[in-house]
Every structure is written in structure tokens, then in C-alpha cells.
Amino acid sequence: MKRAYNFNAGPSALPLSVLERAQRELLDFQGTGMSVMELSHRSKEYDAVHNNAKQLLKELMNIPDTYDVLFLQGGASLQFSMVPMNLLGNEQIGNYVLTGSWSEKALKEAKKVGKTHVAASTKEANYTRIPATEDIQLSEQAAYLHITSNNTIFGTQWHEFPELPVDLVADMSSDILSREVNVEQFALIYAGAQKNLGPSGVTVVILRNDLLERIPDNLPTMLDYRTYTTSNSLYNTPPTFAIYMLSLVLEWVKEQGGVKAIEQRNKEKAAVIYEAIDESNGFYSPHAEKDSRSLMNVTFTLPNEEVTKKFLSAAKERGFVGLAGHRSVGGCRASIYNAVPYEACEALAQFMDEFRKQNV
């Protein structure tokens, strides 16, 4: 079997050793005579999987005891609604920084729930950069400040988080666990799993416990964070297989040396591709400004659409998957999440060099 060079933006590459272990255990989980998918979510075997995933995430991200870790469904898109439903009081204003399509969607959903304010936006600059902290203008009565820590579509990433007198909420779907962060800088972090954490179908929420006091009564049960905190995310049947895969991915991160080691490798992976761009004399043109470049999604364009098509077609033949840019911006994008090996990035950079020399 030949492994693809998988640069998908999500769902995306998973560590090979994780897939191999899942394959080995698929028919008989720990001698139970059942697949992990066939276990009751109330069984002691599943409980151990569930709590292991939670514990490993706490350990790997250094999450203090003043925070809780929840497992939900519905992706980040459902969090766009749950955050304001739970945290945006009647007399308050949800503050949003717009750095791309996902921030815009988060704002759109918040507007259905309550009052909002755009605290900063780089839309005028076609989302090529992250705003500076001094450009963020909070409103009065700010319930929270919402940011998207990494912008998959535009390939930009916050490298320092704003320290402002407001509860910071971050959609970290596309860079959670890719670098060290100080969780205490945030009131709430949420992330769909399908980039750095596992397969699609589970969403992680990390929240500071005091936020629970702000939640209004009478929310739909499944949209109230307290339903998850009081039941250890077992109020109803959770996506057990997705959480099992999450636990395996977290064990893999630990084996790699933890988040610090992963971050170092991610920097090396991104560097080799950005180098191919920067040394191309403009043949490859990066979308993001240098200071705002993402270590997760490298976005670039080629001289024209014809060359872009040729590039994508030649890349496909060489076994590179998922390099077409998002339909809303075009060009190319290499998503290089935690499970994408350095060798794949190196192979891509070499291919980019070769292709450039042949098509310049």
C-alpha cells in the first residue's frame, strides 16, 4: 500500500500508527469480543476511553482545574450559535474579530442571538493578515471577544493572542494542539476534531468553569454547556468511535514528545514549503503577509489560472492530494496539520521547485 501525500484541509491526514492500531482493535476491543463501536457508552470499557481522551487533552494542553473539557457534536458551526446562546447576556455585546470566512460565519450566527460588534477586521485587505492588538476596538459591555486562531481558507494565524480586559473566546478548529498555548488566556476554546484531533464527528470545548454561571435558563438541553459539564459529556450517547480515535491521536501526540515537540516539527514543515515559495522569484505568490503566515495552511497562487491547473494536475499524478485552494479564494493550499509528516512537506517543496523550473 502506498500512503498518499495528504494535504487535505479537513478531514485530513491521521497518524499511520493510530490508524494501524484502530485497525487491529476494530473487531475486538481489549478482549471484549466487541468493536469499540459496539460498546455501551455506559460500560466501564468505554468510560475508560472517554476519560482517557479527556485526561490526555488536559495534560497535553496544560489545562488548569478551573476549566472543563467537553465533547460535543455539530462541529465548530454549532459552536457559532452555542457561544452566544450561552454567553451573550441581554444587555451585552458579542465582540468579533473578522479574519476570514469562519469568523464571518461565527458573527452571522451571533447576530441571530443578540447584539454584536466588529472589534477589528482585515476584510478590506482580503484577509491577508491578522490585525494588531492595538487595532482591536472593544465595545462597551463586551460579553466576550471572539477570534479564529487560524484561518484555513486564507492561511493566516494569530501568533500572539490579544491581552485585553475581556473574556477571549477562540475557534481553534484548525490549529489546536499544533503549538503551545496558555489556556488561561482564554475563557473558552472550541475545535472541530477533523484537523489536528481525529476524524470528524466530535467537537471539543474547553471552558473556564465560572462561565457556567452566566448561562441563561431554558436553553435547549443539547445546546446548554451545563448539560455536558454535569454529565461528563454523557447526557446522551456521545460519538463513541470519534472519541476513541481522539484518544489514540492524543496518545500519539504524547509519544511524539508532546505539544512542544509537535510545534517544533510543525515549524520545520511549514518552513520548507514557505522557502519554496519565497525562493521562487514570485512564481509562487503567498496569500498571507509574512507576519501572519499560518503554520497549518500554506496558501499561494501561481502566475495564472492555466499554470495553476497544470500544477494541480501534475501534483495529483505525483500522489499529492488536497492542494486545490478553497473554492472561495482559488489558487493552492497545502494543509500540513500535525499528522502530515515532514517527508510529505519536503516532497511537496521539491515538486514545487521542479515544477517552477519547468514552467517559469
Added chain:
Amino acid sequence: MKRAYNFNAGPSALPLSVLERAQRELLDFQGTGMSVMELSHRSKEYDAVHNNAKQLLKELMNIPDTYDVLFLQGGASLQFSMVPMNLLGNEQIGNYVLTGSWSEKALKEAKKVGKTHVAASTKEANYTRIPATEDIQLSEQAAYLHITSNNTIFGTQWHEFPELPVDLVADMSSDILSREVNVEQFALIYAGAQKNLGPSGVTVVILRNDLLERIPDNLPTMLDYRTYTTSNSLYNTPPTFAIYMLSLVLEWVKEQGGVKAIEQRNKEKAAVIYEAIDESNGFYSPHAEKDSRSLMNVTFTLPNEEVTKKFLSAAKERGFVGLAGHRSVGGCRASIYNAVPYEACEALAQFMDEFRKQNV
């Protein structure tokens, strides 16, 4: 490897051949060099899986073109809220038949959204039976009548659906695809997958297209059925692996001869266990009245708690899993969904006979 006799109430047994196929394909889906979990949800390979699942469900359940099939997340519990949010107009009343804990939960969530009415309830009879159609009293301005087609906890099941001048909405989580139903009797059917359809993590909704016109504007995007109908359930990343498993389970149902053949087998499976109860001279006492017995969840009690414990412990030693009754009713429960083989039911019946003779 010894397969367990898996009587879990959900997540529950999956067909062995389905698990074996998933295992074979886990590292390399159709020569892509990627796991199905690593495929982009926008790829042609995943698209085929997604549409195959949808098409097979339409075929197996004879779903007319005037209906659509949606894949969501959040389980039936989220549908408890989505149904009234989408279908319960301001001047209307959501009608509910209470036949167990899940109907009660559905009603509880509807009360948060709008006006409700209990059209019938067998709570006074400790949910031992399904009400007769003539006992159902609809309110004026009924938006819909909500029923739970099978009650996992109490072991009762509707054997005929009420034909009344109202849109019928059914939670079919625990008996969908276990027997032939006329979809046209329903306005909307929903079901969490983890009993008859696949692993947990995906929820199927089947709705009549004209219902879409009733949906109010400004619902959260992820809670509006139109988000799924207009995007083929691909507005955001769906739970791709769960949908893949669903597609494999549906192929298996087709191989078994379709729903008609499955239904026949389910009747035989249930009959052998009910026989062990009925011929036990009251040693095993069924919870459900005879006319309301479930073909999916066989619930019964033993003479006293001590004997019950002994039974569960002896059953466990013999490799029977998941026979403890739900914590809210006690006693025993054998959940015998589609993927539980006849042999497991026969083995259980034999064990019940033996145990009775030794402990009478």
C-alpha cells in the same frame, strides 16, 4: 476471537461482515492511499459514500421523492428541540403521546419552544403499553403529533401507527429499518444511528418536503432543516466515518433480503426469548403488555433483586453482554436489534431456561 453475545441497548451490535469490511478498508479506502476518515468531505470518493448511504436508505425504506433524507449530528436528543423549532408555529400546539422516558424528554424540550399538549399517555400504567388510537385526543391547531415508535427502556412498540388528521412525527431511533413501515404515514421520521443503522455519531432525518415551507426564518443555521436539504447535508463537515459505516450497514440489510426479510428474522428472534418468558410460569415476568411488546427490546423482571443479580452475573460469565435493565426501571433487558444474530437469541433463551430450572 470469540464474539460476545451483544444485547446492548445502543451503541449495540454491528454485523460482523460490516466490521470486517471496515477493518480491511481502514488504511486504504479504494486504493486512495488514505483511510475513509482522511478523505475530504468535498472529494468525489467521499461523495459517493455519502450519496450511496442516502440512496440505499431511500431504496430500503421505499422513501418517495416527496421526501428528503438528511444526515445530522447530536442524536435524537437534538431532534427533540429541532422538531418544534422548525415545525411548531406560534399559534400552534405540539401534540405528544407519552409512552416512556424518551417521549417525556421530547415533550420537555418542546415546552421550551412553544405550546404543547399531551394527546395520550400511559404513564399511569407505568408505560407497560402503547395507547389505542381512539385514546389519542388531539388539540386544536395541532402542529404535529409526536410519537416514539419503540420504547427502549420499557420494551414497548407501536404495532400500528395512528391514522389521524395531523402530521405524524416519529422518533424511530430504536426500530428504524427493523420492519416495514409506510413512510407516507409520517411527516417526519428521525433516528439516532446507534441501534439499527450504524455506530453513534450520525442522526438520520426523513422529512416530507412541504414541511420546509413552515420553517421560521432566523433559526441558528445548524438547527434549520433547510441547511441540510439545500446542501445535501454537506453544509459543514459531516461525521464522515459514521456515514460510511451507515452505508455499509445498509448494504448489509440489502444483502439480507431487505427490510421485509429482516423483519421476519426479528420476529423469530423476539419469539424465542418471549417464549422463554411465557413458558417460565411467572419466573420471568414481562414488563410490557402482550399487544405492546417490542421486537427490539425484551424487558422482564425476575422474582426478586437477589435472583436478578445472580442471573446477570451468571449471564455475564456465559458471555452475554448488556442484559441489565435501564437504571430507571431495573430488571433485565435484551436488546435484539437487526445485527444481533438469531443464534444469540436462541442461546439466551436456552440460558434463561437453564437458569430458571436451577433457581425456581
